[in-house]
Amino acid sequence: MKAIVCTKFGLPNTLKFIEKENPQSKEDEVLVEVKACSVNFPDTLIIQGKYQFRPDFPFSPGSDIAGVVAEVGNSVKHLKKGDEVVGFIPFGGFAEKAVVKAKDCFAKPKGMSMVNASAFLLAYGTSYHALKDRADLQKDETVLILGASGGVGLTALELAKLMGAKVIAAASSDEKLALCKDFGADEIINYNKENLKERVNELTKGKGVDVIYDPVGGNFSEQALRAIAWKGRHLVIGFANGEIPKIPINLTLLKGASIVGVFWGAFAQKEPKKSLENIRELLQWFAQGKLKPHIDKVYSLENAPKALEAMMNRETKGKIVINMTI
Structure with a gap:
């Protein structure tokens, strides 16, 4: 799979666009074929070593994803292969495939585009x-x-x-x-x-x-x-x-x-039931047309470093998204 990876802490121009092996999912996880991943401010911090935690090298930034389930762990009951989903991960979203904890992965509402879906959960x-x-x-x-x-x-x-x-x-x-x-x-x-x-x-x-x-x-x-x-x-x-x-x-x-x-x-991890209730309310409001993510710009995966630069320079309005299909 193709991915943007961080091999050392630094600015977006130090990131690399490479081909790498697919990640492996565990029994309580799902492997998602990522279609879109939004860019969030923490992504600019994690590549510089300024976030609350520091992943081991090499890693891909990106936490807010939308895509299609490619594999399902043995203990996962609410999702199946082929389901369209939204998910949240600490990092790893700027890649064509990503592993998501099943409890942090949800069915994507019908009518919600992959780009909009990827811009939804975290914000x-x-x-x-x-x-x-x-x-x-x-x-x-x-x-x-x-x-x-x-x-x-x-x-x-x-x-x-x-x-x-x-x-x-x-x-x-x-x-x-x-x-x-x-x-x-x-x-x-x-x-x-x-x-x-x-x-x-x-x-x-x-x-x-x-x-x-x-x-x-x-x-x-x-x-x-x-x-x-x-x-x-x-x-x-x-x-x-x-x-x-x-x-x-x-x-x-x-x-x-x-x-x-x-x-x-941290709230989503420590109070999962309450977090799930909030997410369900938010998705319902989206389905009712009460919420609409504002997508300012869309970038290809190869141009993800430019998206991060735009975020760091505060050049954007609303959300910017990496679209894996362009």
């Missing part, structure tokens, strides 16, 4: 876990989304609106904010042109925001936290700008606020 799973389980978002609360035009940002925007919240979308350009408006944002902030804290307080008439969805980090995190409402929840999703913020912890005391970590992958 929507993260955002729904964040807003539902970690923030306990209530109807009519106000949510501030940083990096709102990004892969997880847009999903958070969709879900927050679906859950009855008011959404303030913040992003780095007017073009990105126009997309946020198309996805239902009530208010927008260009934080490259406006003071984030002052603009949030202006839009909320001094009350502040109930929930901050923060996949960006850096100095924007503190600016946002200074505009949080009483008993607000600041959701830590990631650090797309490359800087982990140093927050004055007294800000939480003054507002009775909480800083809440969100790690969907």
Whole structure:
């Protein structure tokens, strides 16, 4: 099979496009012929050795896949060879075949393209876990989304609106904010042109925001936290700008606020039943037409390093996907 592999930690241009042997599945796993794999920010970290774990070399990045079951382990009952599926793996998705734990592999809804399916689980799973389980978002609360035009940002925007919240979308350009408006944002902030804290307080008439969805980090995190409402929840999703913020912890005391970590992958492993319930809800909403992944660009497997570079340079809006069939 063909694959993109990382043989040493580094930038995307150090990755190699090679032919390698098919991976072998165990009795509780399925071998999937990968048709598409979306690109997520952790993929840019794992190849640099900056993620929570470091796979042994050589490995392929990519965690969010869609494809067709090629082999089924002896203990797997809910899937069979030939089934179209979506799955989540720690790494290994930038390849023509990948092994997935059966518990992390689900039937793909009919009518969902492979490209859309590959862009679904991690982004929507993260955002729904964040807003539902970690923030306990209530109807009519106000949510501030940083990096709102990004892969997880847009999903958070969709879900927050679906859950009855008011959404303030913040992003780095007017073009990105126009997309946020198309996805239902009530208010927008260009934080490259406006003071984030002052603009949030202006839009909320001094009350502040109930929930901050923060996949960006850096100095924007503190600016946002200074505009949080009483008993607000600041959701830590990631650090797309490359800087982990140093927050004055007294800000939480003054507002009775909480800083809440969100790690969907660990949640899915430690609370599988609850995670499965969330996934079923999300897939049902997709089937009902209430959720629609925004695919910005599609790359071939050979050009996957260019996709990772675009992700690192924050050149994308919504999701970018590696399509194995082009």
